[in-house]
Amino acid sequence: MGDYINVVEMFGCDVFSDSVMMERLPKKVYKELKKTIEEGKELTMEIADVVAHEMKEWAIEKGATHYSHWFQPLTGVTAEKHDAFITAPMDDGRVLMSFSGKELIKGEPDASSFPSGGLRATFEARGYTTWDCTSPAFVRHDAAGGTLCIPTAFCSYTGEALDQKTPLLRSMQAVNTQALRLIRLFGNTTSKKVTPSVGAEQEYFLIDKEKWLQRKDLIYTGRTLFGAMPPKGQEMDDHYLGTIRQRVSAYMKEVNEECWKLGVSAKTQHNEVAPAQHELAPIYAPVNIAADHNQIMMRILKKVASRHGMRCLLHEKPFAGLNGSGKHNNWSLTTDDGINLLEPGQTPHENIQFLLVLTCILKAVDEHADLLRESAADVGNDHRLGGNEAPPAVISVFLGEQLEDVLEQLISTGMATHSKKEVVLETGVKTLPDFMKDATDRNRTSPFAFTGNKFEFRMVGSRDSISSCNVTLNTIAAEVFKEACDRLEAAPDFDLAVHDLIKEYATEHQRIVFNGNGYDPEWEKEAKRRGLPILPSMVDAIPALTTDKAVKLFETFGVFTKAELESRAEIQYEIYAKAINIEAKTMIDMATKQIIPAVIRYTTVLADSINAVKAVGPMDVSVQTDLLSKASELLKAANSAMSSLKELVKQIPGFPEGRERAVFCREEIVPAMEALRRPVDELEMIVDKEMWPMPSYGDMIFEV
Ligand code: ADP
Ligand code: MG
Numbered sequence: 001m002g003d004y005i006n007v008v009e010m011f012g013c014d015v016f017s018d019s020v021m022m023e024r025l026p027k028k029v030y031k032e033l034k035k036t037i038e039e040g041k042e043l044t045m046e047i048a049d050v051v052a053h054e055m056k057e058w059a060i061e062k063g064a065t066h067y068s069h070w071f072q073p074l075t076g077v078t079a080e081k082h083d084a085f086i087t088a089p090m091d092d093g094r095v096l097m098s099f100s101g102k103e104l105i106k107g108e109p110d111a112s113s114f115p116s117g118g119l120r121a122t123f124e125a126r127g128y129t130t131w132d133c134t135s136p137a138f139v140r141h142d143a144a145g146g147t148l149c150i151p152t153a154f155c156s157y158t159g160e161a162l163d164q165k166t167p168l169l170r171s172m173q174a175v176n177t178q179a180l181r182l183i184r185l186f187g188n189t190t191s192k193k194v195t196p197s198v199g200a201e202q203e204y205f206l207i208d209k210e211k212w213l214q215r216k217d218l219i220y221t222g223r224t225l226f227g228a229m230p231p232k233g234q235e236m237d238d239h240y241l242g243t244i245r246q247r248v249s250a251y252m253k254e255v256n257e258e259c260w261k262l263g264v265s266a267k268t269q270h271n272e273v274a275p276a277q278h279e280l281a282p283i284y285a286p287v288n289i290a291a292d293h294n295q296i297m298m299r300i301l302k303k304v305a306s307r308h309g310m311r312c313l314l315h316e317k318p319f320a321g322l323n324g325s326g327k328h329n330n331w332s333l334t335t336d337d338g339i340n341l342l343e344p345g346q347t348p349h350e351n352i353q354f355l356l357v358l359t360c361i362l363k364a365v366d367e368h369a370d371l372l373r374e375s376a377a378d379v380g381n382d383h384r385l386g387g388n389e390a391p392p393a394v395i396s397v398f399l400g401e402q403l404e405d406v407l408e409q410l411i412s413t414g415m416a417t418h419s420k421k422e423v424v425l426e427t428g429v430k431t432l433p434d435f436m437k438d439a440t441d442r443n444r445t446s447p448f449a450f451t452g453n454k455f456e457f458r459m460v461g462s463r464d465s466i467s468s469c470n471v472t473l474n475t476i477a478a479e480v481f482k483e484a485c486d487r488l489e490a491a492p493d494f495d496l497a498v499h500d501l502i503k504e505y506a507t508e509h510q511r512i513v514f515n516g517n518g519y520d521p522e523w524e525k526e527a528k529r530r531g532l533p534i535l536p537s538m539v540d541a542i543p544a545l546t547t548d549k550a551v552k553l554f555e556t557f558g559v560f561t562k563a564e565l566e567s568r569a570e571i572q573y574e575i576y577a578k579a580i581n582i583e584a585k586t587m588i589d590m591a592t593k594q595i596i597p598a599v600i601r602y603t604t605v606l607a608d609s610i611n612a613v614k615a616v617g618p619m620d621v622s623v624q625t626d627l628l629s630k631a632s633e634l635l636k637a638a639n640s641a642m643s644s645l646k647e648l649v650k651q652i653p654g655f656p657e658g659r660e661r662a663v664f665c666r667e668e669i670v671p672a673m674e675a676l677r678r679p680v681d682e683l684e685m686i687v688d689k690e691m692w693p694m695p696s697y698g699d700m701i702f703e704v
Contacts, residue, residue: 005257012263014062016055016137024054037134038193038336040173048101055137055148056085056099062139064146067099069107069129071154072164073114074571076378076465078295079154081109082147105131107152114154115574116162117567127162129154132169135292138262142303151292160564164467167559168288171474172196174557178481179333179341185488186353191335196474197454199284200294200466201268203325204301205276205313206248211695212311216594220586221579222315222463223380226595226677228684229321230698248278251308255280258300264293274323276701284330284454287474291467294327298463314463316380319697324384325462326391331473332454333357343453352498355410359505360484361455362397364476365448366512368553369395370533370544371476372448375469376459377538377572379579384461385536391447391458393536394527396514398446404513407506445518475559480505482556538576539666542659545569573658580665580673584649587673591642594693595680599635602687603628631686634679641676648672 022030029050036043043051059067068080085097107129114127129152137150154163161167172195179194212218217225252269259266265283272279280301282293298314305312317324333341342358345351365372372395376385385393399407447459460469484501491497511530516523527534535541544550545565554560560568606628610621648668653661684692 007260010257011260011265014139014141014261015263016058016139017263018136020058021051021054024058025051033133043105043131043133045101048105050101052099052101052104055104056097059137059139059146059148060085060097062146063141064139064148066145067103067148067150069109069131069152070149071109071129071152072291072295072465072467073154073162074117074164074568075115076463076575078299079109079114080147080149081107082144104150109154114162115571116156117570117574126157127154128157132165132288134169134286135289136263138296140262160561160567164291164465165288167471167564168291168467168474170559171471171478171557172287174478174559175333175474175481178478178485181485181489182357182481183335183339183341183353185485185494186350188335188339191337191339193336194333194341195336196287196470197284197332197334197340198287198290198466198470199282199330199454200290200460201279201281201328201330202294202297202301203272203277203279203327203462205274205318205325205701206251206278206305206310207276207313207700209306209309209311211700214694215700216590217583217586218311218313218318221583222313223318223383224320224697225583225587225673226590226680226684226694227319227697228681230696230702247308247310251304251310252278252280254304254307255300258304259297262293262296262300264296264300266297272323272325274319274701277323277325281328284332287331287466287470291465291470294466316378316461316463317383319701320383322697322701324380326381326384326458327460327462327464327466329457329460329466329469329473330451330454331457331470333477340453342450342455352502355406355502356484356498356505358399358403358450359407359502359509360480361477362509362512363505364480365395365397366509367480368472368476368549369512370535370541370547371472371550371553372457372469373459373533373535374541374544375472376457376461376464377541378461378464379538379576380463381459381461382537385459391445392518392523394518394524394532394534395447395459395512396518396527396532397455397512398449398515399513400450401515403450404515407510407513410503411507411510446514447518471559475553475557478557479553537666538572539659539662542569542572542576542662545572570658573662577652577658577661577665580669581649581652584645584669584673587676588642588646588649590694591638591676591680595683596635596639596642598691598693599631599638599683599687602691603631603635605688605691606631627686631683634683634686637679638676638683641672641679645669645672645676 021033025033029047032047033043033051035041036047056067064085066082066084068082070078070080073079085099086095087098089095108126109129116127132151132153135151137148140147140149151165153161153166153169155161155166175196176194180191183191183194215224217223256266256269259282265285266280267283268279268281270279271277280297282290282297284290285293301312301314314325316326335341342354344354373393385391447457449456449458457469457473460466487501488494488497511532514523514527524534535544546562546569551562551565554565555562606624610624610628613619613621613624651664652669653664684696689696
């Protein structure tokens with residue numbers, strides 16, 4: 001058989017999936033559980049006990065010895081606490097393997113050191129995890145053996161969300177309720193549920209592990225804090241979609257297999273724009289599952305890299321001057337019977353519904369652009385957003401020329417009568433032609449692009465959870481749908497009211513539509529004229545979480561309370577300040593212990609050479625002298641920049657104001673770090689490569 005792999009058999013083999021449940025659970029129990037999953041009903045302890053028992057038996061067959069409530073605290077990564085299945089030894093010294101319904105549905109991790117932004121201090125110290133039975137359990141195999149992982153939400157005793165999943169599930173409910181109302185208005189009586197579907201494309205870098213080990217900045221911060229550009233960067237664009245190197249191919253093969261075993265539908269892989277940069281995309285899934293799968297995928301990317309003597313870098317900007325990494329969050333709304341609300345329709349009726357949904361989303365994005373920007377805010381993403389590659393830090397919507405034209409006609413005449421492709425188009429009379437897909441301009445510079453039957457939000461950072469942006473997307477969509485439904489349900493003439501509403505939304509929120517080049521500096525000026533929020537850094541974006549507008553939005557739909565929002569803002573500030581603090585200290589450490597000593601050695605070699613050459617006779621030592629004086633000058637500059645940085649780090653304000661600390665880091669520490677980097681990077685260009693204490697950019701990105 002050789003290397004033959006049976007993907008169909010492999011797929012989901014380590015997942016306690018629907019088919020496994022159907023096979024193993026008593027019919028009645030299976031039905032009850034399905035009902036719980038589909039209708040969001042409460043699970044009884046009786047049912048939970050049976051499910052837990054079968055789950056345990058299945059997991060043990062798969063080699064599991066432990067179970068773990070697997071959750072996503074606000075640190076951006078996943079957390080878990082492992083418990084063995086064993087019971088206390090019996091009199092004869094033997095143990096049994098047990099797992100109860102209670103253990104399945106509720107856990108109490110000793111998780112008091114996860115960030116809670118003061119929530120737990122105000123309420124109650126304990127945090128609880130509860131099973132999200134809509135995301136299947138799975139057995140993960142690694143050095144620790146087999147672990148049954150149970151996807152869970154993490155809340156405080158009084159129900160405040162301490163994680164990413166809880167608000168995501170709440171927001172799914174919110175958008176479900178309002179979207180159902182909307183489709184009912186258009187005569188849909190059969191769909192039972194509307195679910196946000198998400199496919200998250202994941203970008204990452206791969207570098208050699210030996211080189212990684214020689215870079216303290218990569219080890220401690222995930223990105224290079226120093227590093228001069230190699231003679232060749234990405235300017236040739238010869239990496240993008242290029243042939244995948246063998247070592248990387250072997251890696252990708254294993255990543256795919258590990259993903260498939262856990263039911264993650266890894267589908268598309270290719271090289272990205274920067275050398276050593278790659279991408280992996282799964283097939284879209286309900287958003288809570290997509291979020292879990294993205295976490296699983298990130299973990300697999302890292303784990304498999306280590307097996308292949310490489311490191312997977314998920315940081316948003318591992319290398320200055322090269323493209324950063326993001327996560328493209330493809331979002332749509334799908335009914336349980338397979339209708340995509342963002343798909344242009346087959347009938348005039350459906351087309352009107354499509355245009356209403358589309359203009360609702362324009363309105364939602366325009367009114368909450370600040371929140372959407374915040375939802376993608378991450379320390380590393382500050383280097384990416386607004387850099388000359390990733391989406392800019394200003395939110396706008398790309399619709400494509402033709403769809404924008406349809407809207408413009410609606411605005412000016414209230415009626416779209418033709419499309420740019422000269423296909424007859426009269427909403428209400430004929431159907432929207434299937435032009436959107438063909439015409440989808442690949443505008444890679446737009447942060448929020450309509451791509452035929454979904455929106456692609458491109459701002460999310462590569463390392464970040466996709467939960468936050470989807471909580472925002474779901475909730476802002478729910479808000480506008482609610483408003484639209486309130487008005488339409490009360491309207492005496494529905495058809496007229498819909499037309500008016502589409503026209504009104506398109507007119508009032510046209511400013512958010514931008515089809516041009518998002519990297520053009522002119523765009524920022526234009527955005528300013530249009531009054532769109534420009535929030536260049538994470539620290540600028542965080543306040544969006546706690547505006548009256550945001551509190552009203554999230555409280556209306558029970559997604560976040562004001563206290564939860566305030567705690568999240570506080571956590572964000574803390575995360576920012578901590579990360580910058582670590583970066584600054586790492587720079588100081590590297591400069592003090594590695595770079596400055598290396599430069600001193602180099603200048604000594606130069607000085608010795610000058611003396612030695614002169615001793616032979618009256619010879620020209622101008623090259624050595626020039627180099628020596630240049631190196632000495634830069635050394636002095638580096639040393640003084642380092643002293644300033646050290647001084648500033650000491651001044652970082654202490655407790656209690658998170659915001660104050662974050663602002664100080666952003667305004668004082670970050671520029672001081674840049675000031676230290678400049679002379680060091682110049683030194684790297686002149687110092688003998690043999691003497692430079694760490695691998696260069698060229699070494700890392702071209703030699704994987
Ligand atoms: P791209 O050209 O951006 O790579 P793809 O069609 O390959 O576009 O899609 C990228 C991602 O979008 C994949 O994860 C895919 O599963 C997902 N996707 C496709 N259709 C939808 C949809 N209707 N809703 C949400 N995600 C979708
Ligand atoms: Mg894409």
